[in-house]
Amino acid sequence: MHRAMMVVSAAAMAVVTGAGSGSGVEAPGAGVGEGVGQGASEHGPQQGPVEADVAHHGHVSLWGGWLAVRLSTGNHGPSDLAGATARLAFSEPPAAGQRLPAGCLWGGDRVVYCQSGALRADGQDSEFRLDLRTVGDPAEVSMDITTVWNGGAEDLNPDNDKHHVLVPATGDLYIY
Numbered sequence: 790m791h792r793a794m795m796v797v798s799a800a801a802m803a804v805v806t807g808a809g810s811g812s813g814v815e816a817p818g819a820g821v822g823e824g825v826g827q828g829a830s831e832h833g834p835q836q837g838p839v840e841a842d843v844a845h846h847g848h849v850s851l852w853g854g855w856l857a858v859r860l861s862t863g864n865h866g867p868s869d870l871a872g873a874t875a876r877l878a879f880s881e882p883p884a885a886g887q888r889l890p891a892g893c894l895w896g897g898d899r900v901v902y903c904q905s906g907a908l909r910a911d912g913q914d915s916e917f918r919l920d921l922r923t924v925g926d927p928a929e930v931s932m933d934i935t936t937v938w939n940g941g942a943e944d945l946n947p948d949n950d951k952h953h954v955l956v957p958a959t960g961d962l963y964i965y
Contacts, residue, residue, distance in 0.1 A: 839868045841910065841942040844949040845875055845934050845965070852960035854926040856883065858919040860903060860934070865946070866910030874904040874938040875950075880931040883921040890917050902937070929957045934965065 842865035849858045858877065864870050882898040889895065892915075893903040905915030923930065936950040944950065952965040 839870075839940070839942040840945065841868045841870050841908075841939060842866060842944055842946045842949070843870070843873045843908070843936050843939045843942075844946075845936070845952060846914075846949075847916075848962040848964045849932055849954055849956050850960055850962050851923070851927070851930050851956045851958045853958075854923050856919075856921045856923055856930060856956070858917075858921070858932070860917045860919070861914040862903075862905045862908070862916075863914035864908035864910055864912065865949075868942060869910050869912075870908040870942055871940045872905045872907055872915075872938075873936055873940070873950075874902055876933075876935050876937045877901045877903065877919075878933045878935075881927045882924050884924050887921055889919065893917055893919065904938075927958065929955060931955050 844863050844865055846861050846863070847859040849856065851857075856879070860875060860877065862873055862875055864873070876896065877900065879899045879901075885898070889901060890903075892905070893901055896902045901919065903917045908915065932952075932954045934950075934952040934954070936944075936947075954963050954965045956963050
């Protein structure tokens with residue numbers, strides 16, 4: 790089962806990384822060599838590894854079989870990035886057949902991947918809103934958020950792009 794989930798996750802990432810134009814999902818690495826994602830300046834590409842600080846923040850609530858997620862992905866710098874991909878994993882499966890916002894795709898029955906556009910250092914966040922029906926009416930759902938792609942940048946503060954949120958079915962916003 791674990792191996793099967795790894796295959797599903799790898800296939801989902803292949804879809805994200807192989808997405809073409811018009812899909813709403815920019816392929817990772819797009820913009821590389823064009824300044825974004827390479828820490829470029831007016832004097833040409835930066836030498837050495839690119840350093841950036843991807844961060845995910847937002848809130849999630851659960852009530853009456855509905856799960857509402859707000860995911861903001863930002864970059865605290867110092868280098869610009871072509872984008873980042875977040876993985877949202879849920880302890881309870883959302884109902885099948887639901888549409889996701891542009892830039893997001895299913896990676897299994899409990900996993901969603903969302904890819905931001907270009908992230909400027911200390912720039913505005915990329916934001917996604919997901920309104921998902923759950924299977925049944927669970928008393929609680931836990932959600933894990935992690936960065937699975939950041940263009941190969943070195944992130945010296947990885948703690949702000951990994952979250953575990955327990956969401957009781959109270960309708961309250963649980964902030965991460």
